[in-house]
Amino acid sequence: MEARHVIVLVLLFGGLAMLLLSAVALLVLPGPYQRLHALAPATSLGLPMLCLALAVDAGPGRSAVKFLVIAALAAVSSPVVGVAIGRTIAETTPPEGGSGAESEPPA
Numbered sequence: 081m082e083a084r085h086v087i088v089l090v091l092l093f094g095g096l097a098m099l100l101l102s103a104v105a106l107l108v109l110p111g112p113y114q115r116l117h118a119l120a121p122a123t124s125l126g127l128p129m130l131c132l133a134l135a136v137d138a139g140p141g142r143s144a145v146k147f148l149v150i151a152a153l154a155a156v157s158s159p160v161v162g163v164a165i166g167r168t169i170a171e172t173t174p175p176e177g178g179s180g181a182e183s184e185p186p187a
Contacts, residue, residue: 084136084137087133087136088133088136088137089133091129091130091132091133091136092129092130092133094125094129095125095126095127095128095129095130095132095133096126096130097126098121098122098125098126098129099122099126099127099130101121102118102119102120102121102122102126103122105118106118106119112169112173113166113169116162116165116166116169119162120158120162123154123158123161123162124154124155124158124159127150127151127154127155128151128152128154128155131147131148131150131151131154132147132148132151134147135147135148135151
């Protein structure tokens with residue numbers, strides 16, 4: 081087995097592990113903020129690792145560049161999307177406790 085294949089397998093299994101752990105966390109965690117945190121490893125590590133594995137497996141060429149662009153876009157856009165979803169949850173969730181005060185997301 082070549083070193084390239086070992087690198088591909090490590091990246092594939094690492095990315096797959098991130099995606100599976102995030103999926104299990106989505107099923108287990110109770111609140112929307114906790115679920116939002118569970119998505120972070122999948123979008124910022126899992127998908128880019130899978131794309132890197134595909135780029136290494138494809139070798140030099142156009143397809144590898146496309147996979148690297150997808151990985152970079154996913155890694156850069158996932159925090160922005162996470163903040164947007166968090167703000168939407170904060171704006172649409174009714175305040176808890178009934179005191180009428182603004183509810184703050186957990187720290």
